[in-house]
Amino acid sequence: METKSLTCAELGxxxxxxxxxxxxxxxxxxWHKVQGNDGKARVAVPIERLEVERPVSSDDTSAPR
Known part of the structure; x- marks a missing residue:
């Protein structure tokens, strides 16, 4: 399984x-967690999990009125 190392903020x-x-x-x-040299924890996230589509928000303010 291929993974990508991300901080929790980046994952979020x-x-x-x-x-x-x-x-x-x-x-x-x-998911496996490691401490980075910068002191931030990084999580090994499966690439497949990052490729999941996010639902579109219904409160889009860029739509024409």
Missing amino acids: AALGITAAGAKRLAIRHG
């Missing part, structure tokens, strides 16, 4: 969730 941004939600998701799935 990629999935459209909060960093705290991303951390809970990583714990729930048991």
